[in-house]
Amino acid sequence: xxxxxxxxxxxxxxxxxxxxxxxxxxxxxxxxxxxxxxxxxxxxxxxxxxxxxxxxxxxxxxxxxxxxxxxxxxxxxxxxxxxxxxxxxxxxxxxxxxxxxxxxxxxxxxxxxxxxxxxxxxxxxxxxxxxxxxxxxxxxxxxxxxxxxxxxxxxxxxxxxxxxxxxxxxxxxxxxxxxxxxxxxxxxxxxxxxxxxxxxxxxxxxxxxxxxxxxxxxxxxxxxxxxxxxxxxxxxxxxxxxxxxxxxxxxxxxxxxxxxxxxxxxxxxxxxxxxxxxxxxxxxxxxxxxxxxxxxxxxxxxxxxxxxxxxxxxxxxxxxxxxxxxxxxxxxxxxxxxxxxxxxxxxxxxxxxxxxxxxxxxxxxxxxxxxxxxxxxxxxxxxxxxxxxxxxxxxxxxxxxxxxxxxxxxxxxxxxxxxxxxxxxxxxxxxxxxxxxxxxxxxxx
Numbered sequence: 378x379x380x381x382x383x384x385x386x387x388x389x390x391x392x393x394x395x396x397x398x399x400x401x402x403x404x405x406x407x408x409x410x411x412x413x414x415x416x417x418x419x420x421x422x423x424x425x426x427x428x429x430x431x432x433x434x435x436x437x438x439x440x441x442x443x444x445x446x447x448x449x450x451x452x453x454x455x456x457x458x459x460x461x462x463x464x465x466x467x468x469x470x471x472x473x474x475x476x477x478x479x480x481x482x483x484x485x486x487x488x489x490x491x492x493x494x495x496x497x498x499x500x501x502x503x504x505x506x507x508x509x510x511x512x513x514x515x516x517x518x519x520x521x522x523x524x525x526x527x528x529x530x531x532x533x534x535x536x537x538x539x540x541x542x543x544x545x546x547x548x549x550x551x552x553x554x555x556x557x558x559x560x561x562x563x564x565x566x567x568x569x570x571x572x573x574x575x576x577x578x579x580x581x582x583x584x585x586x587x588x589x590x591x592x593x594x595x596x597x598x599x600x601x602x603x604x605x606x607x608x609x610x611x612x613x614x615x616x617x618x619x620x621x622x623x624x625x626x627x628x629x630x631x632x633x634x635x636x637x638x639x640x641x642x643x644x645x646x647x648x649x650x651x652x653x654x655x656x657x658x659x660x661x662x663x664x665x666x667x668x669x670x671x672x673x674x675x676x677x678x679x680x681x682x683x684x685x686x687x688x689x690x691x692x693x694x695x696x697x698x699x700x701x702x703x704x705x706x707x708x709x710x711x712x713x714x715x716x717x718x719x720x721x722x723x724x725x726x727x728x729x730x731x732x733x734x735x736x737x738x739x740x741x742x743x744x745x746x747x748x749x750x751x752x753x754x755x756x757x758x759x760x761x762x763x764x765x766x767x768x769x770x771x772x773x774x775x776x777x778x779x780x781x782x783x784x785x786x787x788x789x790x791x792x793x794x795x796x797x798x799x800x801x802x803x804x805x806x807x808x809x810x811x812x813x814x815x816x817x818x819x820x821x822x
Contacts, residue, residue: 405494405497406494406497407494407497407498407499408496408497408498408630410630411496411497411498411628411629411630412497412498412499412502413630414625414630414634415498415502415503415506415625415628415630416502417621417625418506418620418621418622418624418625418626419502419505419506419509419621419625420621421617421618421619421620421621421622421625422506422509422510422513422618422621422622422625423453423509423512423618424614424617424618424621425509425513425614425615425618425619425622426449426450426452426453426509426512426513426516427449427450427611427614428611428612428613428614428615428617428618429449429513429516429517429611429615430445430446430448430449430450430516430611431446431607431608431610431611431614432608432611432612432615432669433445433446433448433449433519433520433523433611433718434446434603434604434607434608434611434812435602435603435604435605435606435607435608435609435611436523436602436603436608436666436718437523437524437600437602437603437717437718438524438600438601438603438802439603439802439812439813440801440802440803440804440805440812441523441524441603441802441803441804442603442604442804442812442813443803443804443808443810443811443812444524444528444802444803444804444807444808445519445523445524445803446812447528447808448516448519448523448528448531449516449519451528451531451532451535452512452513452515452516452535453512455532455535455536456508456511456512456515456535456536456539457508457512459536459539459540460507460508460511460512461486461487461508462485462486463485463540464508464511464539464540464543464544465484465487465504465507465508466479466480466481466482466483466484466485467479467480467540467544467545467548468507468511468543468544468547468548468551468552469481469484469507469548469551469552470484470548471554472548472552472554472555472556475556476548476549476554476555476556476557477545477548477549477556478544478545478548479544479548479552479555487501487504490504496628498628503628506625507547510547510570510573510574510622511539511543511547513574514539514543514570514573514574514577514578515534515535515538515539515543515578516535517574517575517578517579517582517720517724518535518538518578518581518582518585518720519531519535520582520716520717520718520719520720521581521582521583521585521586521716521717521718521720521721522582522585522586522589522717523717523718524592524600524717524799524802524803525589525592525593525717525793525794525799526589526792526793526794527790527791527792527793527794527807528803528807528808529790529791530786530787530790530791530792530793531792533785533786533789533790534585534782534783534786534792537782537785537786538581538778538779538782541778541781541782542577542581542774542775542778542779542782543573543577545774546572546573546577546771546774546775547573549770550564550565550567550572550573550767551567551573557766557767557770564763565763565764565766565767566681566682566684566685566732566735566736566739566760566763566764567681567732567767568623568626568627568637568680568681568682568683568684568685569622569623569625569626569637569680569681569683570622570626570680570681570728571677571680571681571682571728571729571731571732572681572728572732572767572768572771573771574680574724574728575677575680575724575725575727575728575729576724576725576728576729576732576768576771576772576775577771577774577775578720578724578725579720579721579723579724579725579726579728579729580721580725580771580772580775580776580779581775581776581778581779582716582720582721582724582725583714583716583720583721583725584775584776584779584780584783585779585783586714586715586716586717586721587714588779588780588783589715589783589792589793590715590793591714591715592715592717592799593796593799593800595715596710596715602666603812603813605665605666608665608666608669609665609668609669611669612668612669612672612673615672615673615676616645616672616676619641619645619676619680620638620641620642622641622680623637623638623640623641623679623680623683624637624638624641624683626683626684627684633684636683636684637683637684638683639688639691640679640682640683640686640687640688640690640691641676641679641683641691643679643688643691643692643695644675644676644678644679644683644691644692644694644695644698645672645675645676645679645695646675646695647675647691647692647693647694647695647696647699648671648672648673648674648675648676648678648695648696648698648699649668649669649671649672649675649699650671651671651674651675651695651696651699651700652667652668652670652671652674652699652703653667653668653671655667655699655700655703670699670702670703670706670719670723671699673723673724673727674695674698674699674702674703674723674727675694675695675698675699677698677723677724677727677728677731678694678695678697678698678727678728678730678731678734679691679694679695679731680728680731681728681731681732681735682694682731682732682734682735682738685735685738685739685740685743686735686738686739686740687738687740689738690735690738690739693734693738694730694731694734694735694738697730697734698727698730698731701726701727701730702722702723702726702727705721705722705723705726706719706722706723709722729768732764732767732768733761733764733765733768735764736757736758736760736761736764737757737761739757739760744756744757747760794806794807
């Protein structure tokens with residue numbers, strides 16, 4: 378049996394729900410059912426990136442639509458290449474430095490997996506599935522710095538963020554020899570990226586929003602969304618793609634997959650409905666912006682928990698996330714920072730809530746298996762301590778890493794756009810294009 382960087386999952390159901398690690402056999406027959414589902418999930422997760430671009434693009438002012446959407450699309454190219462060259466090797470290579478980072482030179486340029494089959498699935502498929510997570514994570518952060526950064530500065534920022542923050546964090550939690558995966562009897566529970574993706578991106582978004590400073594005129598100048606229709610369509614694509622995001626993360630096609638998909642749907646619906654009710658009580662009307670915010674609140678909170686909670690837990694998490702995220706968005710004005718599109722208020726706060734609260738809604742069979750693995754004793758508070766440990770490590774890495782990256786970018790290529798270009802808008806000043814309408818030259822024959 379040839380050693381593989383993805384590491385091992387034990388036969389215990391408890392460990393199968395902790396994250397995305399899986400066993401490697403280096404050969405054998407292909408399980409066509411699981412392979413088909415993983416191919417579908419990979420496509421669904423990639424679909425979320427243009428969905429995110431539409432969601433963000435509709436929320437910014439007309440003069441910044443294309444520039445904002447480019448922040449999501451460029452990640453597909455830049456991170457897609459970096460993942461192939463070294464990201465996969467650093468994330469799922471054999472642990473070095475005490476489980477801090479992976480390393481396997483055979484995986485650079487994916488050259489070591491051409492004939493590999495892992496748990497009945499070609500390793501190429503699993504590498505590409507994981508690669509889509511790597512793409513969307515830094516793209517989420519773009520919501521916090523929208524309308525006020527150089528494109529070159531942003532591209533350098535996400536490249537460094539991927540290398541210095543995403544790869545180590547993903548290895549800690551999802552590689553079987555990562556130090557947080559092995560923390561305690563069951564390790565940190567993070568099925569599809571509550572910590573790896575949403576908390577890390579949300580905390581980094583808060584840090585970068587503070588360091589960059591506010592947009593010109595904020596908050597006195599109204600900064601109204603350019604196209605809520607596009608934002609709603611983007612939210613719909615995100616909801617659909619999230620089934621691949623969460624259910625695909627079981628790396629399986631069976632009961633665990635069905636559970637994760639169901640909890641995703643239940644929580645998203647609960648979050649959207651709760652936000653709508655909140656607005657109906659306070660404003661006597663339901664808004665499209667509030668509805669899509671509720672969708673996201675419900676989706677991010679269930680992301681770490683979909684593999685271990687039951688429907689009542691998913692309903693509670695979706696409801697609680699909408700309430701807490703609603704409060705977080707309204708607190709932003711009092712705190713004075715300019716997170717343009719509320720990346721921290723939704724992704725950081727909502728998913729962080731799910732990472733912690735899932736400890737109290739774990740299904741009985743999972744807890745029984747955890748107790749058996751831990752010598753006969755395991756309860757919600759034991760799991761909560763491990764979740765808090767993972768949360769603390771994630772926040773610390775995101776804060777320190779983002780501060781370092783910000784100063785590297787600002788001092789090298791420049792990050793915050795100059796005032797004149799900000800007034801003109803990103804579309805014209807940085808890309809020479811217009812997102813909407815015809816310019817005068819279009820009428821000249």
